[in-house]
Amino acid sequence: MTDSTLIRLDGVRKVFYADEIETHALSGIHLEIRRGEFVSIEGPSGCGKSTLLAILGLLDTPTDGTYELNGKLVTGLTARDRARIRNREIGFIFQAFNLIGDLTVFENVELPLTYRDLGARDRKEKVMAALERVGMSHRLKHYPAQLSGGQQQRVAVARALAGDPQILLADEPTGNLDSKNGEAVMDLLHELHANGATICMVTHDPRYAAAADRSVHLFDGQVVEETAGRRAAQEVG
């Protein structure tokens, strides 16, 4: 693992047990993501994409194997430590945006910061900066229901960015958007990536997958192929 490696999975397996039936969601995944890299994870439904992303986001723990984040082994951490790492080092972008309906745009973006020991002024600065980055600072007091889907997802991106995470994990970020808004969100992610953000995105849309630096293809819980994305190819070319 080089200094530029942010994430390293080694032999990660995930087995679910339900009614005495074993389901192997992931089988021996080896994966490295470098700082500043934009990686997409592709594959058909049920191939383990979301499980992989959940393990990457410390929302779930692997049954086997090791996971190093930013040079630290994070498998075997307590729930409390995992929560802290999620809060400080990982930003999540969900397909369904997952903004809280009762909270304003500002409050939604501020939410992860409230779980840190940050003063109100610091939180406000970070929230405003994040909203500026996604172009939503003019909608501070709006509620999610008052925004379009594209705007909601931009707010969700701002929420993911607000805590200055090491990596953004995006789970089908365009899945609930029409193509125009989908394009806009992808442009936003590329812009963030261009400014140095590390992004790992699950998608089943080949167009968006191809736009990443690297695409990891999953099938039946295994990495079956890794390809350089169009953008990477263009850069190499």
Added chain:
Amino acid sequence: MGGLVQDLRYAARSIAKAPGFAAVAVLTLAVGVGAATSMFTLLDQVVLRPLPVKEPRRLAQLRWEGSWCCSNTGSAAWTYPLYEDLKAQTGDVFEEVFARYNWPASFGHGGETVRISLEMVTGNYFQALGVGAALGRTIGPDDDVHADGHPVAVLGYDFWQERFGGRRDVLGEKIQVDNREFEIIGVAARGFRGMTFQSAADVFAPSKMKPALSSGWQSSYNLTTRVSRWINVFGRLRPGMTLEKAEAALAPVFARLVEAELQDPGRQDMSEFGREQFRKATLVVMPGFQGPRNVRDKLETPLWLMLGMSGLLLAIACANVANLLIARGAARQREIAVRLALGVGRGRLLRQLLLESLMIAGGAAAAGLLLAQWTTRFLLLMLPNGADGVQIQAEPDLRVLAFTIGVAAVTAVLFGLAPGLQALRVQPAETLKSQGGSIAGGNFSVRKVLVGAQVFLSLVLLAGAGLFAHTLLNLQNLDPGFDVEPNLVFGIEPAQNGYTAERQQALVRELRSRLGALPAVEEVGVALVRVLSGNEWDNNVKVAGYEAKDGESLNIHFNAVSPGYFGALGIPVVEGRDFNNADRGEKMSVAIVNEKFAKYFFQDRSAIGRIFRLGGDDDPPIEIVGVIPDVRYEGVRDDIPRQMFVPYDQASFANLAEVFVRTSGGDPVRVAAGVRQIMRELDPLVPIFDMRPMTVQLAQSLSTERLIAFLAAAFGLTAAGLCAVGLYGVLSYSVTRRTKEIGLRLALGAEPWQVRRLVAGEALRLFAVAAVFALPTAFGAARLVESQLYGIQPYDPTTLLAATVLLGAVAWLAGYGPARRAARTEPMQALRFE
């Protein structure tokens, strides 16, 4: 009609599909309905319900309002001659004027003597009330003409059933009432138990038989005296006559009667001031549809208060069920949306939902009635003498049934309407589509408002319960001024068995002597009036050397006590001497007074050797020979009055003997068998009554306060329990509804304790907001019932704080489970449907 049947079927099926929900809703509501029904059962029978007689609203009770010069048994009492005057002179106002008085009497039949409740009635009593006989005939005018000339009796229906097994051949049988033989001429109609609420009549006898009855007090309260009043007078108003009109019409008649009264020889030594005061008296015509109201009046405020508290409890239960229905409505949104989409009108849907509520309320009414019956039976046991003799039935009758059904119907609308209307706000198109992209938060105001209301009402109830419990505690801790624990007390009334004063005094002396020889007995004393029994005897005194001011009350509380009385009760004689066996004779010559008496009349000078008289200057002088500390008399709640005690053996009028047996420790009841044995040996026909340890006597003197405190505590704690269930339900629902949000928060880095704080904080926030409104309300409500409190202010901070802390703890506990569950949410599970 067909639609309604269909809706009923649908509602029944819908409830049957969720038996758990239905059971919780029915039981929750049953608690409230049961409490309200039980309170109504008591209130109705004590305060609201008229006597079971013909046109009870036309009955009026006559009351002398103002100064009365001499002895009496209460301001609703009249002398017998005054009753006869009123009867003769008020014919244009009343169809009938009749009188009655009830008194404990001795009843002998079949070789057994028991104490019964006797109602002495005038000859037109049954006729005026329109009450007939279940067997034989009732007392008529011809049975009440000559003094001591009509030894006939009518049995009360229940007494006939209990004592005579309902035998129809009792007519003509002889019974002994107060040592006089009476012939049974009939049995009163079923359901009629006389006119006194607190003491159902066992036997009715003509009023003219007074000389043969209650012989102990016959000498002063008789058929001819105009100075001692004892009988209650009622009238049946002529049609169209109102109480106000009657009072106005009777005013001139009454003024003439008052003037005539002043000419009576017994009032010749009245002062001019006293005469002026006497002339100011007025005749008050009161509603008489419930008979004498003294006990009813005493219980009216507490019972209304309890009904109000039970109403609050019912409101809490309604809020709980409404919350359950809203939660269920939320779960049924898709079903409702489908029905709306299929074209069911919103009105029809609301009817269906309300029918479900009515069915739940119906179940609650049935369960509540059962609960109410048990509760009422239990509460009757808490009354001063248990349920004995009190005219209250725990079994529901039509009135109670109507109340319960009415309450259930109103509550059905109350708890069913809001959830029904909310369910109807469902928009079919949106509901049937998949949900949007934002997560529902914790804001669902109707349910929170309902729970907030529950917290609010619970805190008001708990604060009230605290104040009443504190009141009871204060009264229980009050020192009556004498020893309670070691004493056993019982009563005998030998006069009812024909004893003369001398024979009775001899019997009492012998009884004292033989009881004193029992191994565990330390001291025996006898009194005319039992302390802490709610009874008292008072009279005006004239103290030598003391100039009374105009209008100054010289009314002093009396008791006649034997040697050993103060010793038995552990009351020291602080100055002078105790009574001894030499204090005997026909006239009262010596007295012991309490310090309050001594200080009032003699300030710092010694009271010993001072003289006073009962009544005028011609009455014999009584010398004060001793002083005792201030001790309580009627009840612990009453102020200590100025008191004086005369020797029992000088009180020829003392018909009763209340015997205090001081034991050497342990349970005083252990000497009861010995007491009964000795009494049987002395005279097996003289019954012992009301035997109990003094601790029980003290407890019974606080029975109303205990009843209030018990009910208030029960309502308060039940309310807190319902509130906890409500809070738990809302928070559980909130956590379920917010699973995704909580999962998101955890995904974004919230730690479990932060999630726990979030959920528990919601409970505490709800609690805090409700408390802000509840505490001033509790204070305001407590001011309304200030008269029921003792030794505590309505704003007592300790009580309010204790209630707040208790309910706060309940809120926290209610929130703990859902908070813990929320903190255990798996983010992956919560966000699984990504």
